[in-house]
Amino acid sequence: MSRTAAVASVVDRVLGLMVEIPVAILVAVEICVLFAGVVARYVFHAPIVWSDELASILFLWLAMLGAVVAFRRGEHMRMTAVAAKVNPRARAFLDLIAITSALAFIGMVFPHALEYAEEEVFILTPALEIPNSVRAAALPVGLGLMMVFAFIRLARHSDLKMVASAVLLTAAIVAAFWLLGPFLRPLGNANLLIFFVGVVAVCVFAGVPIAFAFGLATFGYLALTTRTPMMVLVGRMDEGMSHLILLSVPLFVFLGMLIEMTGMAKAMVQFLASLLGHVKGGLHYVLVGAMYLVSGISGAKAADMAAVAPVLFPEMKQRGAKEGDLVALLSATGAQTETIPPSLVLITIGSVTGVSISALFTGGLLPGVVLAFTLCMVVWWRYRGEDMSHVKKASGSEILRTFVIAFPAIALPFVIRAAVIEGVATATEVSTIGIAYAVAAGILIYRKFDVKRIGPMLVDTACLSGAILLIIGTATGMAWGLTQSGFSRELALWMTGLPGGAMTFMAVSIVAFIVLGSVLEGIPAIVLFGPLLFPIAKAVGIHEVHYAMVVILAMGIGLFAPPFGVGYYAACAIGRVDPVVGMKPIVGYLIALFIGLVVVALVPWFSIGFL
Structure with missing residues (x-):
């Protein structure tokens, strides 16, 4: 290691701790503040008037510092299907391009984030009466720290020539767009294709993190083809990341980690195994049922799968199940359970479209059952021909014992869902x-409660939440840019004019979200296109909750379908299975999922029957 790389490594560790400790404290404080607000309101009937305001201020800091942690760890969501197919040297170069592209966006937007924070100093918060710049300062601080970590990652790289090539290539592309600015503006709506299709596609397939791909495209479009002040983009990012509904994101992520750490997920799985373990394909049914129970609470499908697979896979392999079929079914259940509340996708779609969270939570249960059946x-x-002669059926007393042990764990998802649906508490x-x-x-x-794991769990919570929320922020900016261009109005006119009315619109939406789910992952696709398409669905007569279930399930199929769906590769990593061996077995499950999706689309009752 060179002297520069060694110094950079030391700075990285020290600065990393200086970010991780405060962000872990922020998550813990958020939990305490919100829980105190719930207790004060429902137990003592004395609401804490400033609790939501303080939570909102801390939330933006949590989101930005969490995004910094994710950037330092290289855990921002990105598409790696193309990078995985090239040789190691080309892959290393694409990784550097991802860093330099992110650095380009951060460097361009940072001065405007500072300007935005300075403007907010004149606004006082209603309850605490402090300058809103205290909250807005999180944006330039977070961006600045990501810039520092980008330079550190470049300095730590062993091949300086490759680093220089990546920096020069990124700088040349940015300069070329800047020089072409006078020629781009007269092109009008053709710029939408250049930036929001061309730039986004190139960045995403090159492995640039999705949040920064969205940011680069939006910044380029607004800066080069409009007269919009760039501070407006920062404001839209702030608006997208600061919605109080989204505060439930880090809290549910942490809750999912607690469920795994305390053994609650394992207890659920063991009870289901005692019920069905003796029937043909029994543990496969258990896998489907366990994912239904656990899903949504952790905030990340990878966490859901990691809570279930290690408990079941060893026994399933002993019974002769093939690795490829196991990972294929695990991936398929990830798609099947996307609508199970309290799913973060449901919370996000409610946040960006205004659809009732309670209605979404109610409507999400039956579509998951339909796909589970298929x-x-x-x-x-x-x-159907599995030999079960060597498997002993659990006795009634054993089933009762595992049920008693699992009951507190099984009750938790239903308590959460019932509390939101009945209006006892908000999703947050x-x-x-x-x-x-x-x-x-x-x-x-x-x-089973390991206090030593709490600190790392809080940091991991902030990391995942920051990665999600930064995507929501930049996607909100992109959606605003599309709306201002008149694209949403033209899209509405085109979609409402399709022959066949609602059914054609639904079919087009299904195909579109399967593709978007495989390329952009779930939340970015929902945030970007939800505000555009939901009003059109309502205009053609489709109930918004029904439409939400259909597009979420379509997006889930794309997310977990190889060769591009990153959810499939996450399932392979958790199951420690070569992705190639699951490609053939998953085809049957994907067909089953698609049939279930068509049934849900054709029968609105499954989504809105209990509203």
Whole structure:
């Protein structure tokens, strides 16, 4: 290691700790503030008037510092399908391009973030009466820290010639666009294709993190083809990341980690295994059922799969199940359970479209059951001849014992969903109730609570949340740019004029979101296109909750379908299986998922029957 790289490594560790410790404290404080607000309102009937305002101020800091942690760790969401197919040297160069592209966006938007924070000093918050710049300062601070870590990552690279090539190539592309600015402006709406299709596609397929791909395209479009002040883009990012509904994102992520750490997820799986483990394909049915119960609470499908797969896979392999089929079914259940509340996709779609979170939580349960049924049909067909002579059926007492042990864990998802659906608490507030419940259950019932893991869990929570929220911020800016261009109006006219009316619109939406889910992942696709398409769905007579279920499931199929769906590769990593061996078995499950999706699309009752 060169002297420069060694110094950069030391600075990285020190600065990393200086970010991780405050962000872990921020997550813990957010939980305490919101839980105190719930207790004060529902127990003592004395609301804390400033609790939501303080939570909102801290939330933006949590989001930006969490994004910094994700950037330092290289954990911002990105498409790696292309990079995985090239040789190691080309892959290393694409990784550098990802860093330099992110650095280009940060460097261009940073001065405007400073200007935005300075402007907010004149606005006082209503309850605490402090300058709003205290909150807005999180934007330039977070961007500045990401800039520093970008330079550190470049300095630590062993091949300085490759680093210089990546920097020069990125700078040349930015300069070329700047020089072409006078020629781009007269092109009008053709610039939408150049920036929001061309630039985004090139960046995403090159492996640039999605948040920065969106940011670069939006900044380039607004700066080179409009007269919009760039401070407006920062304001739209702030607006997208600061919605109080989204505060439930880090809280549910932390709750999911608690469920895994306390053994609650394992207890659920063991109970289902005692019920169905003796039937043909029984543990496959257990996998489907366990993902249904656990799904949504962790905030990340990878966390859901990681809570279930290690408990089931060893026994399933002993019974002769093939690795490829196991990982294929695990990936398929990830897509099947996208609508199960309290899914972060549901919370996000409610945030960006204004659809009732309670209605989405109610409507999301049955579509997941429909897709579970179609998956179980494939399992039944594939395992109808399985030899179960060596498997002992659990006795009634064993089933009862595992049920008693699992009951507190099984009750948690239903308590959370019922509290939101019945209006007892908001999606944000109920997550703190779930955290308190999980802590109490872990300490008093399961006697499994490792205090040493809490710190890393808080940092991991902020990291994942920051990566999600930065995408939401830049996608909100992009959606605003598309709206201002008149694109949304033209899209509405075109979509409403399609022959066949609602059914054609639904079919086009299904195909579009399967493709978008495979390329952009779920939340970016929802944030970017939800505000554009939901009003059109309403105009052609489709219920917004029904439409939400259909597009979420379509997006999930794309997310977990190889060769591009990153969810599939996450399932392979968790199952420690070569992705190639699951390619053939997953085809049957994907067909089953698509059939279930068509049923949900054709029968609105599954989505809105209980509203």
